[in-house]
Amino acid sequence: MFSNRKTSVIMSSPYLAWALIFIIVPIGMIFYYGLTDTTGAFTFKNIAAIAQPEHAKALWLAVELAVISTLICFLLAYPLGMILARNKMSSEGILTTLIILPMWMNFLLRTLSWVTLLENRGVLNSILGALHLPQLHIINTPAAIVVGMVYDFLPFMILPIYNSLAKIDDEVINAAQDLGANKFQTLWRVILPLSAPGIISGVTMVFIPSLTTFAISSMLGGSKILLIGNVIEQEFTLTYDWHLGSGLSLILMIFIVINMVVSMLSDQKED
Amino acid sequence: MKKELIQLQHISKSFGGNQVLDDLNLSIHENSFVTLLGPSGCGKTTILRIIGGFEHPDEGKVIFDGQDITGMAPNKRQLNTVFQKYALFTHMDVAENIAFGLKIKNKPSSYIKDKIKYALKLVNLEGFEHRMPNSLSGGQQQRVAIARAIVNEPKVLLLDEPLGALDLKLRQDMQYELIRLKNELGITFVYVTHDQEEALTMSDHIVVMNQGYIQQEGSPEKIYNEPENAFVADFIGDSNIIHATMVRDKLVNILGTNFECVDTGFGENNPVDVVIRPEDIELVPRGKGTLPAVVTGVIFKGVHYEMDVEAGGYEWLVHSTRLNEVGSEVDISVDPFNIQVMNKPESEDEEALSVEDA
Known part of the structure; x- marks a missing residue:
């Protein structure tokens, strides 16, 4: 329909304009702020600031919690994906209801509800108290942040894993068993490698938002626990040091680029 | 064994x-x-x-x-x-x-x-x-x-x-x-x-x-x-499957004409099915065969001609390397050895099992 080049340029121009204004320009501005000081002179100071103990600590904690959350999401999502993909029981419907429905609610609201659940006099501790079990002090700890991350980002792990598992032909699994593989060997040597593309995109889609979040950590971590996302947020909203905030953002971008390169390389291997 | x-x-x-x-x-x-x-x-x-x-x-x-x-x-x-x-x-x-x-x-x-x-x-x-x-x-x-x-x-x-x-x-x-x-x-x-x-x-x-x-x-x-029933005969290769009557041992009446065959043990005047493979039917000049026939269609298949032949009210399928033009008046001749007699399915139930759904 839009065979000639001119038409396709015209048709895509709204998106190109959108991408320019809302993607290219902001990234350019972050680079500009990150690599200059208040006088506008070029400097690496803002990037080197990551070496300051409080920044390094926030980055390390963010990486740590993002890795833990991603791992937990994977361990929860993979078996669920297997069950849904193997049973083929109107799984689309179940997926929508169980996994996508919670995403209809506002992200901040969902996170906030965990505050009510986890706080010291919250729902969880009331139940434990009624059962005469010891109280849990989870709120304002890294554990609460991990719970929030897992809850918020789990669907992004399930969907790509489910998709890649559903694509595996039953006969391929039968073939593995036919050749002598037991259930574990079939999982390890056939199912897991064949679902690698789904695992990689799931990991990417959970790891990156977990690494950069500041909303979950400020709500569930109180003000004491600072992740790199919170540090950057504060530079912009409290100290108004856009140069330092941008410089730290660039550091975070390095992680994201590494993650994308890894997933691109594995995509190429697939072909 | x-x-x-x-x-x-x-x-x-x-x-x-x-x-x-x-x-x-x-x-x-x-x-x-x-x-x-x-x-x-x-x-x-x-x-x-x-x-x-x-x-x-x-x-x-x-x-x-x-x-x-x-x-x-x-x-x-x-x-x-x-x-x-x-x-x-x-x-x-x-x-x-x-x-x-x-x-x-x-x-x-x-x-x-x-x-x-x-x-x-x-x-x-x-x-x-x-x-x-x-x-x-x-x-x-x-x-x-x-x-x-x-x-x-x-x-x-x-x-x-x-x-x-x-x-x-x-x-x-x-x-x-x-x-x-x-x-x-x-x-x-x-x-x-x-x-x-x-x-x-x-x-x-x-x-x-x-x-x-x-x-x-x-x-x-x-x-x-030697297909045992109409399903097998029909499924394995092309065939003419025709209702017939076993007159006595080694003689079967197909479409009103008696044909010699080699099968025995089907009783006398019993209804049977016969299978004749298309390549086992010979078209010979009128008067030299058993059953008068008219060629109604010819398709060239490479190895042989596939001919539709009308005889005794049945459309016969014939494979032959020798061409008989459409409209030729010929006779059908079949070697007794090439007529395979089969029992008719005994019940409708069995028939349902043995005849492929068309």
């Missing part, structure tokens, strides 16, 4: 209320090439999957080499399967695919290397070790699937319509290769197909199935020349 390697005893299987197999009994002899032949939905693939362990029968037993393996998991059975759509591991190269079963069994790597080389040579894919399955043609993928199965030295190789997705020329080449493989390996092949020509070409023993029941089993020659 060779040893019975696999026995299916009173096997019944239904899927969601749909009875696929009903009290089926089948013996498969060692070192034979057995083909399960029938239209789709006749239960042939289900039998193969029950032997392979991918389906479990509702009732009945599977005996393998004297041992009851009905409940045994597929990975414990001494047989391997070549799947219809190859089912290769797309994340592994050809050599890794072939090595899969051997690695599972912890064979030494030098042994595995030799086996890969041997198997690739056997299926004419030398030098393909490091190609990925997706870069191979359908025929090559099928060869890899066969190589992957046979390196495990199974006693039985199960093949589920393995040539179904290949084009005609390749399919014919692969048929000869499979026969050669079977002879070189000296193992039992159980082959599933709906292609009667494939079955006749390759098998030692054909089991013709329809709607979950075995219609007839025997050598290809026997199945083709």
Whole structure:
């Protein structure tokens, strides 16, 4: 329909304009702020600031919690994906209801509800108290942040894993068993490698938002626990040091680029 | 008589209320090439999957080499399967695919290397070790699937319509290769197909199935020349299946004309079906044959002419290398030996089972 080049340029121009204004320009501005000081002179100071103990600590904690959350999401999502993909029981419907429905609610609201659940006099501790079990002090700890991350980002792990598992032909699994593989060997040597593309995109889609979040950590971590996302947020909203905030953002971008390169390389291997 | 390697005893299987197999009994002899032949939905693939362990029968037993393996998991059975759509591991190269079963069994790597080389040579894919399955043609993928199965030295190789997705020329080449493989390996092949020509070409023993029941089993020659019922006659090759009356032993009345035949034991004046293969009908000049006929249509098929001939109120199918123009008035003549008399199905029920749904 839009065979000639001119038409396709015209048709895509709204998106190109959108991408320019809302993607290219902001990234350019972050680079500009990150690599200059208040006088506008070029400097690496803002990037080197990551070496300051409080920044390094926030980055390390963010990486740590993002890795833990991603791992937990994977361990929860993979078996669920297997069950849904193997049973083929109107799984689309179940997926929508169980996994996508919670995403209809506002992200901040969902996170906030965990505050009510986890706080010291919250729902969880009331139940434990009624059962005469010891109280849990989870709120304002890294554990609460991990719970929030897992809850918020789990669907992004399930969907790509489910998709890649559903694509595996039953006969391929039968073939593995036919050749002598037991259930574990079939999982390890056939199912897991064949679902690698789904695992990689799931990991990417959970790891990156977990690494950069500041909303979950400020709500569930109180003000004491600072992740790199919170540090950057504060530079912009409290100290108004856009140069330092941008410089730290660039550091975070390095992680994201590494993650994308890894997933691109594995995509190429697939072909 | 060779040893019975696999026995299916009173096997019944239904899927969601749909009875696929009903009290089926089948013996498969060692070192034979057995083909399960029938239209789709006749239960042939289900039998193969029950032997392979991918389906479990509702009732009945599977005996393998004297041992009851009905409940045994597929990975414990001494047989391997070549799947219809190859089912290769797309994340592994050809050599890794072939090595899969051997690695599972912890064979030494030098042994595995030799086996890969041997198997690739056997299926004419030398030098393909490091190609990925997706870069191979359908025929090559099928060869890899066969190589992957046979390196495990199974006693039985199960093949589920393995040539179904290949084009005609390749399919014919692969048929000869499979026969050669079977002879070189000296193992039992159980082959599933709906292609009667494939079955006749390759098998030692054909089991013709329809709607979950075995219609007839025997050598290809026997199945083709002496079909036991109208279904078998119709399914295996082209044929003229005509209602007739057995006048007495060795004389049958077809469409009002008496024909000599060689069959006996059908009683006197009993209704029967006769099968006459199109290539067994001779068209001779008027007055020299048994039944007067008029040619109503001719199609050139390459090897022979396919002619429609009207005689005694029936449209006969005739194959001949000699052309008779449309409108020629001729006689039909059939060698008594080429008239195959069959019992009519005794009940409507049996008829339903034996006549293919058109």
